[in-house]
Amino acid sequence: MKKIINSVTDVEEEMIEGFVLANGRQVRRLGNSNIILRRNLNPNKVALLIGGGSGHEPAHLGYVGYGMLDCAVCGSIFTSPTPADFLKAIETVNNDKGVLCIIKNYSGDLMSSEMAMERAGSQGIKVDRVVVSDDVATIDSEIGRRGVAGTLLVYKIAGAAAEAGLDLATVKSLTLKTIDNVCSMGMAISPCTIPASGIASFELGEQEMELGIGIHGEPGISREKLTTASDIVEKMLKQILNNLDCTDREVVVMVNGMGATPLMELLIVNKFVNEKLTNNSIKVYDSMVGNYMTSIEMGGFSLTLLRLDEELKSYYDAAADTFALKKWKQE
Amino acid sequence: MKKIINSVTDVEEEMIEGFVLANGRQVRRLGNSNIILRRNLNPNKVALLIGGGSGHEPAHLGYVGYGMLDCAVCGSIFTSPTPADFLKAIETVNNDKGVLCIIKNYSGDLMSSEMAMERAGSQGIKVDRVVVSDDVATIDSEIGRRGVAGTLLVYKIAGAAAEAGLDLATVKSLTLKTIDNVCSMGMAISPCTIPASGIASFELGEQEMELGIGIHGEPGISREKLTTASDIVEKMLKQILNNLDCTDREVVVMVNGMGATPLMELLIVNKFVNEKLTNNSIKVYDSMVGNYMTSIEMGGFSLTLLRLDEELKSYYDAAADTFALKKWKQE
Numbered sequence: 089m090k091k092i093i094n095s096v097t098d099v100e101e102e103m104i105e106g107f108v109l110a111n112g113r114q115v116r117r118l119g120n121s122n123i124i125l126r127r128n129l130n131p132n133k134v135a136l137l138i139g140g141g142s143g144h145e146p147a148h149l150g151y152v153g154y155g156m157l158d159c160a161v162c163g164s165i166f167t168s169p170t171p172a173d174f175l176k177a178i179e180t181v182n183n184d185k186g187v188l189c190i191i192k193n194y195s196g197d198l199m200s201s202e203m204a205m206e207r208a209g210s211q212g213i214k215v216d217r218v219v220v221s222d223d224v225a226t227i228d229s230e231i232g233r234r235g236v237a238g239t240l241l242v243y244k245i246a247g248a249a250a251e252a253g254l255d256l257a258t259v260k261s262l263t264l265k266t267i268d269n270v271c272s273m274g275m276a277i278s279p280c281t282i283p284a285s286g287i288a289s290f291e292l293g294e295q296e297m298e299l300g301i302g303i304h305g306e307p308g309i310s311r312e313k314l315t316t317a318s319d320i321v322e323k324m325l326k327q328i329l330n331n332l333d334c335t336d337r338e339v340v341v342m343v344n345g346m347g348a349t350p351l352m353e354l355l356i357v358n359k360f361v362n363e364k365l366t367n368n369s370i371k372v373y374d375s376m377v378g379n380y381m382t383s384i385e386m387g388g389f390s391l392t393l394l395r396l397d398e399e400l401k402s403y404y405d406a407a408a409d410t411f412a413l414k415k416w417k418q419e
Numbered sequence: 420m421k422k423i424i425n426s427v428t429d430v431e432e433e434m435i436e437g438f439v440l441a442n443g444r445q446v447r448r449l450g451n452s453n454i455i456l457r458r459n460l461n462p463n464k465v466a467l468l469i470g471g472g473s474g475h476e477p478a479h480l481g482y483v484g485y486g487m488l489d490c491a492v493c494g495s496i497f498t499s500p501t502p503a504d505f506l507k508a509i510e511t512v513n514n515d516k517g518v519l520c521i522i523k524n525y526s527g528d529l530m531s532s533e534m535a536m537e538r539a540g541s542q543g544i545k546v547d548r549v550v551v552s553d554d555v556a557t558i559d560s561e562i563g564r565r566g567v568a569g570t571l572l573v574y575k576i577a578g579a580a581a582e583a584g585l586d587l588a589t590v591k592s593l594t595l596k597t598i599d600n601v602c603s604m605g606m607a608i609s610p611c612t613i614p615a616s617g618i619a620s621f622e623l624g625e626q627e628m629e630l631g632i633g634i635h636g637e638p639g640i641s642r643e644k645l646t647t648a649s650d651i652v653e654k655m656l657k658q659i660l661n662n663l664d665c666t667d668r669e670v671v672v673m674v675n676g677m678g679a680t681p682l683m684e685l686l687i688v689n690k691f692v693n694e695k696l697t698n699n700s701i702k703v704y705d706s707m708v709g710n711y712m713t714s715i716e717m718g719g720f721s722l723t724l725l726r727l728d729e730e731l732k733s734y735y736d737a738a739a740d741t742f743a744l745k746k747w748k749q750e
């Protein structure tokens with residue numbers, strides 16, 4: 089394991105300190121907790137709160153700010169936050185418009201947030217939850233589809249809806265609509281290593297790739313010979329489009345690096361995604377290419393499609409000003 | 420060599436196509452050339468043009484857009500653009516206000532741009548040049564300090580000055596002032612591989628790091644035992660501050676990933692940079708943390724300081740809207 093860190097026990101703490109120092113204009117930390125808050129909480133909008141393990145930077149703390157999230161509750165690397173931290177966060181962002189928690193579909197995140205929501209509810213706090221499950225690779229598993237990089241597009245739409253002043257029920261319903269229209273799949277050519285364990289998540293040969301990997305280093309659904317960028321895109325798009333029919337529709341494409349993949353390769357992937365979608369009578373409204381939700385230093389990428397209609401498009405286009413995603417205000 | 424590409428000969432072409440597809444709102448490509456232009460060239464401002472090898476994405480093409488560059492001339496990976504491409508670019512962006520070329524201090528870039536400028540000058544085009552040389556690691560070498568990630572801050576200041584409508588001489592003088600106030604140093608824990616060669620730029624043992632590396636995989640000035648993030652920052656800051664006295668001044672910090680370094684580690688580095696500067700009576704005005712100028716998939720980071728005064732600060736704060744750097748318009 090070769091990492092630029094101090095000690096494996098201080099990684100999360102020092103990363104959070106470094107993040108707040110890089111982004112003090114937008115965010116603050118709640119005491120010494122792992123809870124990142126928007127610096128100017130607006131009591132007249134639905135508060136959006138997410139919680140999840142660390143190791144996916146810039147997700148999730150990098151999306152706290154104008155037009156996106158109000159709060160990120162950070163667990164340890166690949167570990168759910170505690171119910172106590174979730175509760176503290178809900179209590180802090182709570183206002184008369186209510187709180188919406190956006191949770192990725194993992195049992196730990198579900199359990200912690202549910203316990204916290206019950207406690208908050210018994211205090212009279214108006215709090216609700218949506219669960220993101222965009223990963224087609226795990227469609228047949230017991231827990232169902234995992235939440236992966238598509239979650240970020242859910243933050244974007246939900247954030248714009250909340251910023252527009254909509255009520256909790258309406259923000260929730262728009263968020264669920266987004267979840268119904270987003271679909272992802274990931275692949276890796278090299279593993280990640282959790283600092284505390286020092287053990288690589290999986291091993292791959294020089295000519296091997298893994299399709300359908302998760303964002304916590306979960307192995308994929310098939311191990312295959314590493315092929316061309318064009319062929320890899322073809323395989324992944326087929327799975328996604330089988331689950332989300334986009335024919336004659338407009339989509340947002342997200343090509344997301346897993347942490348160690350150079351932008352050069354992500355851009356090459358984007359070319360083939362755009363071309364193949366166009367050949368399938370699917371119109372690309374926008375392409376996002378970069379490291380949006382990573383797995384520490386995993387090599388590989390995930391591909392996400394968000395199927396648009398005019399309503400989703402207007403919230404997608406809305407202004408945002410966060411560490412990891414900025415959209416200019418329209419003139 | 421494990422890369423997500425199609426063929427080693429198509430990397431640059433397919434990357435440029437993927438980039439334009441991801442960023443069609445801001446940029447266009449000049450015919451089938453490797454010249455990326457701002458979609459709406461403004462004839463009433465000094466045109467800013469940069470040229471350099473590929474392999475540093477998002478540099479340089481990712482900085483074409485409002486508030487930064489008008490044109491990026493892309494060479495092959497780690498290879499200078501041809502004089503002919505430089506000339507074509509100068510002719511295309513040329514207007515009555517003139518053209519300023521921002522070149523990093525490498526002999527190929529210097530020679531190509533000089534030949535093109537001579538030809539352009541003989542056509543009556545008003546064109547001038549500045550050379551960025553921010554890398555303290557090569558202060559004692561024959562060609563002098565190389566241009567590395569600090570170049571991006573030069574784009575930012577020059578771009579804002581040009582956008583403000585200043586004349587060529589004033590934009591040039593502000594750009595030279597920026598160059599005088601910016602200083603960088605890099606380090607690596609793993610090499611990069613040029614696709615066409617397939618050979619890693621250097622080899623490092625499991626416990627080794629290289630200090631003072633260049634952005635083309637050039638080996639560093641010392642090979643040492645990999646130590647803690649805090650110690651690495653201490654060593655690099657010492658070199659930088661020996662060359663750029665920042666005592667009692669304000670600085671912009673840039674912690675730049677070399678391509679394969681997880682954001683988690685860059686944030687940890689940022690914590691120590693901020694703390695050590697503060698302990699040295701240096702005030703951090705802003706911290707930029709991310710992949711700004713990479714070396715394909717090299718592991719490591721570079722550290723840049725920009726020493727501010729009120730003039731530089733105002734241009735640093737100005738709005739920008741590019742693929743890789745966005746700053747909101749102030750309300």
